């Protein structure tokens with residue numbers, strides 16, 4: 456059998472947080488759809504759920520398995536996984552390891568096993584490259600205050616940021632600075648990078664990432680679009696807290712583009728004052744809304760708010776079937792923290808966004824949405840603050856919601872978003888750019904494996 460014909464076997468090793476694991480599971484299924492044997496490595500506590508989510512794909516003949524690995528709880532202890540991972544590779548002999556950016560040490564594990572390691576960083580070429588430029592040129596050191604804008608040097612598009620939008624570790628040396636430098640170094644030393652984005656979304660930045668920063672990259676997204684129909688969308692990431700039909704029936708009674716969907720991903724954790732401002736802002740906007748509030752926060756909502764809003768607002772406590780909601784034509788705007796998965800899910804479904812970045816690389820993603828793609832409006836969050844974010848007043852929320860649903864620019868923004876959704880759909884179709892990148896990657900891996 457020639458190397459071109461034999462079945463490839465790829466290990467997928469996600470970091471176990473929904474924003475990291477959800478797209479890698481999609482990716483594993485995407486590979487399996489191309490005849491690759493995909494094995495997802497997960498701690499026993501998550502393996503059962505992953506198995507359930509991927510069951511439909513398996514029943515359709517996809518080869519997607521899940522293998523247990525004992526996971527230490529602390530982030531910093533991920534290096535303890537080295538030995539168990541080496542053991543699994545020795546036992547199962549995959550041809551390639553696709554692993555999360557949070558596991559820079561997997562370059563060495565793969566090298567020692569004689570297989571390529573491909574990095575999955577879970578964000579777009581624009582944001583990752585912009586972050587690298589800030590780290591490289593340190594433009595924030597030349598401004599005199601946290602609010603004075605600086606230009607990202609040698610980066611296309613005249614993108615300006617302020618120091619307050621940078622994380623602590625980006626402004627001064629902290630424990631995480633060293634770790635972040637390790638992530639970047641491991642990107643440059645890996646065999647290449649899989650980007651959950653599509654070339655047409657950010658052509659200038661995809662080229663910049665390759666040509667200026669010298670990274671070998673395959674843009675194969677949006678992965679959530681490719682797995683449509685073969686993955687359980689209701690329980691993506693976690694078990695949904697609402698019956699899917701109840702939620703969709705509620706939305707189906709609403710006019711197209713009239714409902715605001717409010718969700719801040721899996722990490723952001725607002726306090727009671729902020730939740731009260733959101734409640735006031737949504738009520739004052741007069742628009743219908745679906746608001747995802749984390750379970751333990753429900754008692755912090757204003758007294759009687761849910762009853763008062765019955766019919767107008769649907770509150771989901773815990774975990775929402777986000778992609779199903781965004782796909783519904785009633786959704787007219789998405790208030791988002793700009794986590795990359797949420798951004799791409801909005802792009803894939805053609806929903807304009809109200810940007811409320813909190814932490815991680817979300818302020819960069821906001822720039823892409825509001826200044827490059829122009830499908831979003833900022834709510835006015837200006838400070839990077841892990842988990843809690845900047846404080847935003849109800850008036851700003853009300854104004855942004857009105858503007859994006861029915862303001863002067865609403866139609867233009869919506870049309871732009873719908874055009875991007877069309878482009879995303881084309882990218883993942885047979886012969887589209889993402890499909891071609893994936894075929895090229897698989898072809899290259901086959902040619903490497905003995």
Ligand code: UDP
Pocket residue numbers: 473474475477691692718719720721722723747773774775776777778793794795796797798800
């Ligand atoms: N998500 C979901 N339901 C929720 C909250 C989040 O399905 O109630 C999914 C969302 O669709 C996305 C992921 O969880 O795929 C969150 O990733 P993102 O990068 O947006 O943010 P993070 O959680 O990493 O901050």
